[in-house]
Amino acid sequence: MARRLAGFLVLLLVVSICEAAFLFQPISDSHRSAALELFTPDHGSFKSLEETYEALRTFQILGTEKKPDLTATACRSISETVGSSSSTAKDLFYALKANSITECKIDKKASKGIISRLNAAVSGASSLLDFYYSVGGLVLIKDQSSEADVHLADAEGVFRSVKAFSQSDGRWRYSSNNPESSAFAAGIALETLAGIVSLASSEIDQSLISTLKNDILKLFDSIEKYDDGALYFDDKLVDGHEYQGPVSTTSSVLRGLTAFAAVTAENLNLPGDKMLGLAKFFLGIGVPGDAKDFFNQIDSLAYSLKVGVSTVLGSEVPSLTVKLVGAFSSGSKDASLVESEELNFDKTSGLHILNDLPKSIDVGSYTFVFEVVLHESNHEEVYFTGSQTKVPISVTGLIKIENSEIAVLDSDLGSIESQKKLDLAGKNAISLSANHLQKLRLSFQLTTPRGRSFKPHQAFLKLRHESKVEHIFVVGNSGKQFEIVLNFLGLVEKFFYLSGKYDMELTVGDAAMENSLLVAIGHIELDLPEAPEKAPRPPPQPVDPYSRYGPKAEITHIFRAPEKRPPQELSLAFLGLTILPLLGFLIGLLRLGVNLKNFPPKPVPATFAVLFHVGIGAVLLLYVFFWVKLDLFQTLKLLGFLGVFLVFVGHRILSHLAAASAKLKSA
Amino acid sequence: MGKFWVIFVASISILLPFLCNSFSPETPTNRRVLVLLDDFAVKSSHSSYFNSLKLRGFDLDFKLADDPKIALQRYGQYLYDALILFCPSVERFGGSVDVAAIINFVDSGHDLIIAADVNASDLIREVATECGVDFDEDPSAMVIDHTGYAVSETEGDHTLIASHDFIKSDVIIGSKKIEAPVLFQGIGHSLNPVNSLVLKVLSASPSAYSANPLSKLSTPPSLTGSAISLVSVVQARNNARILITGSLSMFSNRFFRSGVQKSGSSTKYEKSGNEQFLTELSKWIFHERGHLKAVNVKHHKVGETDEPALYRVNDELEYSVEIYEWSGTSWEPYVTDDVQVQFYMMSPYVLKTLSNDKKGLYSASFKVPDVYGVFQFKVEYQKLGYTSLSLSKQVSYFVSHDSGYDFSFETSLTSYLEETCNRNRSSQKSV
Numbered sequence A: 001m002a003r004r005l006a007g008f009l010v011l012l013l014v015v016s017i018c019e020a021a022f023l024f025q026p027i028s029d030s031h032r033s034a035a036l037e038l039f040t041p042d043h044g045s046f047k048s049l050e051e052t053y054e055a056l057r058t059f060q061i062l063g064t065e066k067k068p069d070l071t072a073t074a075c076r077s078i079s080e081t082v083g084s085s086s087s088t089a090k091d092l093f094y095a096l097k098a099n100s101i102t103e104c105k106i107d108k109k110a111s112k113g114i115i116s117r118l119n120a121a122v123s124g125a126s127s128l129l130d131f132y133y134s135v136g137g138l139v140l141i142k143d144q145s146s147e148a149d150v151h152l153a154d155a156e157g158v159f160r161s162v163k164a165f166s167q168s169d170g171r172w173r174y175s176s177n178n179p180e181s182s183a184f185a186a187g188i189a190l191e192t193l194a195g196i197v198s199l200a201s202s203e204i205d206q207s208l209i210s211t212l213k214n215d216i217l218k219l220f221d222s223i224e225k226y227d228d229g230a231l232y233f234d235d236k237l238v239d240g241h242e243y244q245g246p247v248s249t250t251s252s253v254l255r256g257l258t259a260f261a262a263v264t265a266e267n268l269n270l271p272g273d274k275m276l277g278l279a280k281f282f283l284g285i286g287v288p289g290d291a292k293d294f295f296n297q298i299d300s301l302a303y304s305l306k307v308g309v310s311t312v313l314g315s316e317v318p319s320l321t322v323k324l325v326g327a328f329s330s331g332s333k334d335a336s337l338v339e340s341e342e343l344n345f346d347k348t349s350g351l352h353i354l355n356d357l358p359k360s361i362d363v364g365s366y367t368f369v370f371e372v373v374l375h376e377s378n379h380e381e382v383y384f385t386g387s388q389t390k391v392p393i394s395v396t397g398l399i400k401i402e403n404s405e406i407a408v409l410d411s412d413l414g415s416i417e418s419q420k421k422l423d424l425a426g427k428n429a430i431s432l433s434a435n436h437l438q439k440l441r442l443s444f445q446l447t448t449p450r451g452r453s454f455k456p457h458q459a460f461l462k463l464r465h466e467s468k469v470e471h472i473f474v475v476g477n478s479g480k481q482f483e484i485v486l487n488f489l490g491l492v493e494k495f496f497y498l499s500g501k502y503d504m505e506l507t508v509g510d511a512a513m514e515n516s517l518l519v520a521i522g523h524i525e526l527d528l529p530e531a532p533e534k535a536p537r538p539p540p541q542p543v544d545p546y547s548r549y550g551p552k553a554e555i556t557h558i559f560r561a562p563e564k565r566p567p568q569e570l571s572l573a574f575l576g577l578t579i580l581p582l583l584g585f586l587i588g589l590l591r592l593g594v595n596l597k598n599f600p601p602k603p604v605p606a607t608f609a610v611l612f613h614v615g616i617g618a619v620l621l622l623y624v625f626f627w628v629k630l631d632l633f634q635t636l637k638l639l640g641f642l643g644v645f646l647v648f649v650g651h652r653i654l655s656h657l658a659a660a661s662a663k664l665k666s667a
Numbered sequence B: 001m002g003k004f005w006v007i008f009v010a011s012i013s014i015l016l017p018f019l020c021n022s023f024s025p026e027t028p029t030n031r032r033v034l035v036l037l038d039d040f041a042v043k044s045s046h047s048s049y050f051n052s053l054k055l056r057g058f059d060l061d062f063k064l065a066d067d068p069k070i071a072l073q074r075y076g077q078y079l080y081d082a083l084i085l086f087c088p089s090v091e092r093f094g095g096s097v098d099v100a101a102i103i104n105f106v107d108s109g110h111d112l113i114i115a116a117d118v119n120a121s122d123l124i125r126e127v128a129t130e131c132g133v134d135f136d137e138d139p140s141a142m143v144i145d146h147t148g149y150a151v152s153e154t155e156g157d158h159t160l161i162a163s164h165d166f167i168k169s170d171v172i173i174g175s176k177k178i179e180a181p182v183l184f185q186g187i188g189h190s191l192n193p194v195n196s197l198v199l200k201v202l203s204a205s206p207s208a209y210s211a212n213p214l215s216k217l218s219t220p221p222s223l224t225g226s227a228i229s230l231v232s233v234v235q236a237r238n239n240a241r242i243l244i245t246g247s248l249s250m251f252s253n254r255f256f257r258s259g260v261q262k263s264g265s266s267t268k269y270e271k272s273g274n275e276q277f278l279t280e281l282s283k284w285i286f287h288e289r290g291h292l293k294a295v296n297v298k299h300h301k302v303g304e305t306d307e308p309a310l311y312r313v314n315d316e317l318e319y320s321v322e323i324y325e326w327s328g329t330s331w332e333p334y335v336t337d338d339v340q341v342q343f344y345m346m347s348p349y350v351l352k353t354l355s356n357d358k359k360g361l362y363s364a365s366f367k368v369p370d371v372y373g374v375f376q377f378k379v380e381y382q383k384l385g386y387t388s389l390s391l392s393k394q395v396s397y398f399v400s401h402d403s404g405y406d407f408s409f410e411t412s413l414t415s416y417l418e419e420t421c422n423r424n425r426s427s428q429k430s431v
Helices: A001-019 A029-038 A049-062 A070-084 A089-102 A108-124 A128-144 A155-162 A182-198 A206-221 A246-263 A272-284 A291-303 A307-312 A378-383 A568-592 A603-628 A632-666 B002-019 B043-044 B047-055 B099-107 B124-132 B253-257 B274-285 B409-430
Strands: A320-329 A345-347 A351-353 A364-374 A390-397 A399-411 A414-423 A431-433 A438-447 A458-465 A470-475 A476-478 A481-487 A502-511 A519-526 B032-036 B059-064 B082-086 B111-115 B133-135 B142-144 B160-162 B182-184 B189-191 B198-203 B209-211 B229-237 B243-246 B290-303 B317-328 B331-333 B340-345 B347-353 B360-366 B377-380 B389-397
Touching: A001 A070, A029 A049, A049 A089, A049 A291, A070 A089, A089 A128, A128 A155, A128 A182, A128 B198, A155 A182, A155 A206, A182 A206, A182 A246, A206 A246, A246 A272, A246 A291, A246 B043, A272 A390, A378 A390, A390 B142, A399 A431, A399 A519, A431 A438, A458 A481, A458 B209, A470 A481, A470 B160, A481 B002, A603 A632, B002 B243, B032 B043, B043 B047, B047 B059, B047 B253, B082 B099, B099 B111, B099 B124, B111 B274, B124 B133, B133 B229, B182 B274, B189 B198, B189 B229, B229 B274, B243 B274, B253 B274, B290 B389, B317 B377, B347 B360
Parallel strands: A431 A519, B032 B059, B032 B082, B082 B111, B111 B243
Antiparallel strands: A320 A364, A345 A351, A364 A390, A399 A414, A399 A438, A438 A481, A458 A470, A458 A502, A476 A481, A502 A519, B133 B189, B142 B209, B160 B182, B198 B229, B229 B243, B290 B317, B317 B331, B317 B360, B340 B347, B340 B377, B377 B389
8 A cells, every 4th residue: 555655756757747657757866877887988078169068058957967077178269269260160069058058168259269260250241140140159158248248230231141041941041052951950040040030230120030920830840740749850861961850950959949039028829739749749758868968858858848858958847737537447437537626735744645545446456647737827928737647556465366276076076086275475385196088177266456357467376397398377356256177188289299297477566566476286187098190289389598508428448359369389389380381392393403503603694693683582471561561553663663674684684594504505 | 282182081981881880809999889769758868778789889870760861881881780679669660671671680799679569569479489589469568476466656567577587597697696685667578489499587476367357257368377477588599699688678767767566475575686787788799798619629648749740540639629608898717617529520539628728728638539430629619698609620630550450460450451541541532
């Protein structure tokens, strides 16, 4: 109950501070911290004076306490720019703008020089931006130093030449030779014209101003709209390098409007809902991360949308009454549940408080309609309020869960086979078993704190098989009583004929239920029939990604065990046996009476004989090498050389022997 | 003057192929990213995320999704290295971009980030389905969690979810623990169970379900419990990486800055975990983590340095490879203890874990098995979140001459014959 009340306080706080933007995050501490993050100077200073001004202005509006100390560095760069004769109108403009916040001392002589330079710039200006910077600079000087005599000599002429840039649809061009018009330029032009009016020494022709007002109204025709009612300006030139984005464009238009409204005495008569839509846009964009957008958002809110902004930024709310007009239960559009009721205003806390929650409101979600009525009628000109504000509200509470039980029933008789009580708030470890001819019944009661029936959005019973196949059933209700009966006979196919242990889980939850729960009830052992041939297969279950990878078991090669060798004696005996034929051969040679008597005695044939035998020995040695080291190719190559050599020397020695034996025969 | 133009155009046309490539180990920096939006307001409302990418050196090109001038490739060359689709409601892309073009973009190794939202268009759903992820078909369904929601002052329908069911992988979400829960508001999706490339990075709690919060439920919702994936990633076989989520707002500045308190917990965090989670995840998506390369594969006999033409039975050999991981700026040594080498012929004969010297050099030594044949050194390294390494190097078969067998006469005779046969065979082969 306490929490419910707290929820209301917060809600009404939001309602009371800003009708336009209660649905959005109003300007808050998150903006302040974002500002500090976004506007962080590089090495103590910003890249340009433009950025310096944006940072200073943002911190000023937000009233950031912990703002970085920028004033000293800003002042230095301002006086540099102002003192330098080469600085452009744009530099001067931003220097003066920044100075309007920092309030540094500017040399009088320098400011005289600026005035004349800016005046020259005005008369030499040819594009809208030239006018904007130079006129803007003059206005700033006028505001900052009361002594300086700043005025435009030919204000009306300048006004007309600026007005020449306007287009029929209310948009403006940047220069006369650029045909594309934009809303961003329109904002700039309005600001410039406002500056011209304030600088003019004589009155500007009223007809000029009234045509300008028409232009403004036309400009509002091109406003774009979001679904939630937020309005914004945007330019359609996506290619143009001047394209600024909706935030900058809208901000520029608003700045121009405020400046213009400030200098003209007349009322602009802008429709209130349009202004509300613009405020909604700026509050709806949240916290922009871009420094430029951020500045534009903050600046627009501060400048133009006085209602939304001054209150959002924490200033006093005008006295008003907040009325609760009606409350509707979401879903049913019919009669209001509460009568019109005025909220009490608490002076000390500044909150509008609804004291008692109407009796007819129970847990659930409702739409409350509030109306804001301003007390003083003259406020209506200054402030725009949303006429009726609808606020969706969830009333939450603890839901009582009672009489929860689970049972296995016999199908044909309906008799209870086993029944167990459940404690859905605590732990359960029910263990049941059933076959396909039985039923499972789960029932419980839900009641609201006011004793009414409650239907939660989520009431699921989940059965999970060991193989992770899941089945989910919605638990239906009649009044307070929730009951689900699972007839396993009709479910065997859905269960893929998977017998075994099923874990049961009950989930009850609703947005209005503070004690939403997810409880494991226990498990049921199902005994289902064998699957027939054509039964559907259970769907594949996802594989655990963690087990899919990982190192594999190492494999080491098992080397072949060395073969068992015969005893050495046996090997030697066989070696002896293999040598025996050689011995026999040698003995045979001796027996045959082999001798070297035919060895030629003369030196030349003797040399050939020796070479022949050496060659034979070399071939045998080659065989040994082939055995040990060489491969077939190397062996054959060497054998080739040796063969030719052997044929040669063999032929010589044989022919010598043949000649010798022929000589012997003839002799 | 004309000459300069010719040189200029020529040099551009020569450089162009190098300027626009997907992640390549040679020029991994200077990556261009195309960001497609429904509305330029997203550029400002989600700028923290974009800024974190810009600060890391990415060149973001923002375009409206229906801009008729967008194109992913020109003259057969891709103009971007990655694509971010922050355009949940786009019905039809502008220009030459369509689903097939996006799939081709990914198939050629480029990265993709998809953020959908409630009422996501069929087009975005189709792109997601092509990536192996199915969003809930009910167009108005949202992920609801009545026990794991984030406590909020303005929203009471429990669709703002605070989740911290992260994937357990340091490489994907960073080694620093994400303390605060991540805020999520959007639609859930399920993963195709047969697709082993897609991973659930952030899953919903067991009590979550996906349904329309405004209408009563009569049939069970199609997605429930932790089967709902809130954020998923895909690493394709070509190492392209994809991030898919059903919530565009989780990237927004508002969620990045917002404090978070999970229901039922008294701890209130100043800042949600979104920024840390999504920034770290984007580092993985853009290959700043978990991208491996292997260089200098070497093998030689123990005590030698040159790679021999062949090994002999019972040689001790040493295999080494250097593995590096891309850190976003440089290749850093990759240190782990689960890289394995296989000595492979039809099946692995030896499988050994490599030891490393903490400087990226992995090595192992083992004895050559006593089996003749043509073997391969194979490194098949797959780890959750890392790009896979697949190296193989072939080496000649192994014979024994002077080692291994002793030369008693009768065994020598058989091995002699065997060897001669082998030798003849190999001679024939080399001829």
